[in-house]
Amino acid sequence: MDKITIKDIAKKAGVSIATVSYVINKSRPVSPELAARVNAAIKEIGYYPDTNARSLKSKRTSTIGLIVPDNANPFFAEIAKGVEDAGFEAGFSVILCNSNAMIERELAYIDLLLSKRVDGVIFAPTSLSIQPIKRLVDLGIPVAVFYRETSGLDVDSVRINNLESGQRATQYLIDLGHRDIACIRPLSMETPSGQRVDGYQRAMAGAGLALSQDLMPQGNNRISGGEIAARRLLESGKRFSAIFSANDAMAIGAMRALRDAGLRIPGDVSVVGFDDITLARYSEPPLTTIAQPKQEAGTLAVQRIVERIDKQHTGGPREFVMETTLIERRSAAHYQPGES
Amino acid sequence: MDKITIKDIAKKAGVSIATVSYVINKSRPVSPELAARVNAAIKEIGYYPDTNARSLKSKRTSTIGLIVPDNANPFFAEIAKGVEDAGFEAGFSVILCNSNAMIERELAYIDLLLSKRVDGVIFAPTSLSIQPIKRLVDLGIPVAVFYRETSGLDVDSVRINNLESGQRATQYLIDLGHRDIACIRPLSMETPSGQRVDGYQRAMAGAGLALSQDLMPQGNNRISGGEIAARRLLESGKRFSAIFSANDAMAIGAMRALRDAGLRIPGDVSVVGFDDITLARYSEPPLTTIAQPKQEAGTLAVQRIVERIDKQHTGGPREFVMETTLIERRSAAHYQPGES
DNA sequence: CTGTTAGCGCTTTCAA
DNA sequence: TTGAAAGCGCTAACAG
Numbered sequence: 001m002d003k004i005t006i007k008d009i010a011k012k013a014g015v016s017i018a019t020v021s022y023v024i025n026k027s028r029p030v031s032p033e034l035a036a037r038v039n040a041a042i043k044e045i046g047y048y049p050d051t052n053a054r055s056l057k058s059k060r061t062s063t064i065g066l067i068v069p070d071n072a073n074p075f076f077a078e079i080a081k082g083v084e085d086a087g088f089e090a091g092f093s094v095i096l097c098n099s100n101a102m103i104e105r106e107l108a109y110i111d112l113l114l115s116k117r118v119d120g121v122i123f124a125p126t127s128l129s130i131q132p133i134k135r136l137v138d139l140g141i142p143v144a145v146f147y148r149e150t151s152g153l154d155v156d157s158v159r160i161n162n163l164e165s166g167q168r169a170t171q172y173l174i175d176l177g178h179r180d181i182a183c184i185r186p187l188s189m190e191t192p193s194g195q196r197v198d199g200y201q202r203a204m205a206g207a208g209l210a211l212s213q214d215l216m217p218q219g220n221n222r223i224s225g226g227e228i229a230a231r232r233l234l235e236s237g238k239r240f241s242a243i244f245s246a247n248d249a250m251a252i253g254a255m256r257a258l259r260d261a262g263l264r265i266p267g268d269v270s271v272v273g274f275d276d277i278t279l280a281r282y283s284e285p286p287l288t289t290i291a292q293p294k295q296e297a298g299t300l301a302v303q304r305i306v307e308r309i310d311k312q313h314t315g316g317p318r319e320f321v322m323e324t325t326l327i328e329r330r331s332a333a334h335y336q337p338g339e340s
Numbered sequence: 341m342d343k344i345t346i347k348d349i350a351k352k353a354g355v356s357i358a359t360v361s362y363v364i365n366k367s368r369p370v371s372p373e374l375a376a377r378v379n380a381a382i383k384e385i386g387y388y389p390d391t392n393a394r395s396l397k398s399k400r401t402s403t404i405g406l407i408v409p410d411n412a413n414p415f416f417a418e419i420a421k422g423v424e425d426a427g428f429e430a431g432f433s434v435i436l437c438n439s440n441a442m443i444e445r446e447l448a449y450i451d452l453l454l455s456k457r458v459d460g461v462i463f464a465p466t467s468l469s470i471q472p473i474k475r476l477v478d479l480g481i482p483v484a485v486f487y488r489e490t491s492g493l494d495v496d497s498v499r500i501n502n503l504e505s506g507q508r509a510t511q512y513l514i515d516l517g518h519r520d521i522a523c524i525r526p527l528s529m530e531t532p533s534g535q536r537v538d539g540y541q542r543a544m545a546g547a548g549l550a551l552s553q554d555l556m557p558q559g560n561n562r563i564s565g566g567e568i569a570a571r572r573l574l575e576s577g578k579r580f581s582a583i584f585s586a587n588d589a590m591a592i593g594a595m596r597a598l599r600d601a602g603l604r605i606p607g608d609v610s611v612v613g614f615d616d617i618t619l620a621r622y623s624e625p626p627l628t629t630i631a632q633p634k635q636e637a638g639t640l641a642v643q644r645i646v647e648r649i650d651k652q653h654t655g656g657p658r659e660f661v662m663e664t665t666l667i668e669r670r671s672a673a674h675y676q677p678g679e680s
Numbered sequence: 681c682t683g684t685t686a687g688c689g690c691t692t693t694c695a696a
Numbered sequence: 697t698t699g700a701a702a703g704c705g706c707t708a709a710c711a712g
Contacts, residue, residue: 053704279618
């Protein structure tokens with residue numbers, strides 16, 4: 001049962017291959033009888049048109065590439081899910097590419113996607129470098145990027161307002177009556193989570209609250225980093241009644257360290273995170289945090305890219321800023337004078 | 341800057357397109373001078389061979405399809421990661437397909453993958469039906485399946501011994517001195533997690549312990565299902581000092597219900613789960629559970645499939661049974677006489 | 681309404 | 697050592 005082609009079914013149906021093609025694609029009227037014969041043959045032989053051969057002419061592969069740092073990270077897993085789902089809906093397959101946060105691997109995958117002639121690429125970049133994106137743009141491949149500014153390139157971006165959201169989280173704490181608010185920062189400020197810290201600073205300044213380096217320890221963006229940062233905070237001797245953490249993982253680590261030190265949450269110190277990872281809902285106590293749409297981000301990226309593929313959009317770069325939401329759970333409460 | 345082809349670079353280098361092809365694929369010796377000219381042209385123009393066109397002749401797409409119920413589920417996310425990683429290593433792209441646990445969507449994706457002429461399919465089926473797999477096998481596409489018996493079809497399977505592992509988990513509890521051991525079951529016994537319950541029963545029988553339907557409530561495989569099941573257990577009035585849950589999610593739900601009822605874990609009741617999901621490490625208390633390799637499963641599936649693609653294996657079905665490991669955390673302890 | 685045929689970009693005989 | 701040319705499976709003029 002070797003490869004069956006359009007020819008086989010043409011012969012079987014007693015028509016020309018052109019006719020077969022036309023009934024398959026409905027790209028030209030075909031008499032009912034012939035159409036019926038063709039369809040019957042297709043069904044009987046079990047024929048699947050070769051989309052690659054088709055692409056050769058049509059210049060369209062109906063395939064998009066998705067490059068993320070790590071699809072096992074729940075955050076990107078959600079995004080990937082959104083992309084896959086919207087892609088399927090729109091008739092596109094998605095090639096899954098993990099960069100493992102290595103720029104060389106991003107580049108390698110881009111070459112591969114280029115060779116596969118994907119119609120577009122959805123990209124969650126690891127670094128600020130525009131090199132990988134530029135490669136794509138220069139070749140005229142539609143690109144959508146997550147959580148980055150478009151930095152002058154003609155690509156679409158889907159992101160949130162990190163600064164504003166960080167500000168809002170902090171303001172929430174301020175509104176709760178907290179004055180001495182610490183902030184657990186990421187290692188680099190040139191990142192999305194770094195901008196959240198800018199938001200923190202802006203909120204503090206807006207409320208006339210003083211900033212202190214001692215109250216802004218850095219962490220590695222993971223649970224362990226949060227633990228260490230919180231311990232550092234405790235050791236500094238500075239008083240604080242609340243913590244805003246630039247991401248949930250560090251917030252959860254911080255809560256653990258706080259509890260280990262005998263502090264109650266939110267009794268002694270309130271904690272607000274950022275991201276709304278799955279764990280946030282199940283942490284002890286459940287974490288109040290800023291949620292950003294993830295599946296929706298994937299969906300939006302697909303829409304943008306399809307618009308470009310279909311030439312519905314040919315203009316310049318577009319930015320789509322998604323709304324974040326503050327999810328109130330149980331790790332933050334009104335300030336109540338006490339120790340610490 | 342329109343599509344550039346092998347012709348463009350042939351012209352630029354002043355050679356025939358055949359020569360270009362040969363230097364790209366090193367499929368025939370080419371004089372150093374020509375090779376150099378060609379490579380220079382490729383570099384300068386920025387040429388990427390069209391792998392689809394290539395596939396047309398070579399009958400190989402270097403692409404595999406991965407069908408899972410939901411890549412956002414951490415379990416399948418890990419598997420997908422393993423597949424992607426091993427695939428990249430082996431020179432294969434992977435097309436991500438979520439079936440959303442719907443057999444029609446599995447079928448739809450299979451048709452799509454067939455049309456894309458993928459070299460193989462890695463499949464985590466939703467149902468026991470062999471219909472989807474049969475379609476692939478009949479067309480001679482290499483297939484690897486997760487967590488299912490091969491049921492007579494010529495496919496490879498990568499799985500764990502659920503029965504034995506369930507038995508081991510239960511035996512662990514027995515060895516801890518527990519006699520009255522409950523079991524939270526899935527809705528259907530015709531599933532991998534159902535087999536774990538068979539293992540539970542076997543262990544109980546082996547230890548001469550009686551089974552009771554009251555101690556075997558069903559759950560929907562999610563946290564909520566575990567909560568409800570545990571509550572039912574409590575209401576039954578039957579005494580039990582330990583619970584084996586057919587999966588972690590339900591175990592975590594059960595622990596929550598138990599705590600809400602004022603019971604201490606593992607003081608009053610020990611709990612053992614199955615799967616070792618991420619949450620298990622961070623639950624309160626951290627959950628003792630059976631871990632099954634996930635990324636490794638993905639890697640193994642890719643290996644098997646590549647062996648078939650490369651015709652290194654042409655025999656019949658193969659089963660690869662992976663080892664599970666009992667991860668001792670803090671939700672299970674020695675039996676100590678008390679209430680409940 | 682239907683069939684013939686020229687490619688799409690590439691690989692690979694077959695000749696030179 | 698190199699090139700010409702015949703396809704791979706399909707689409708889409710171009711002719712009937």
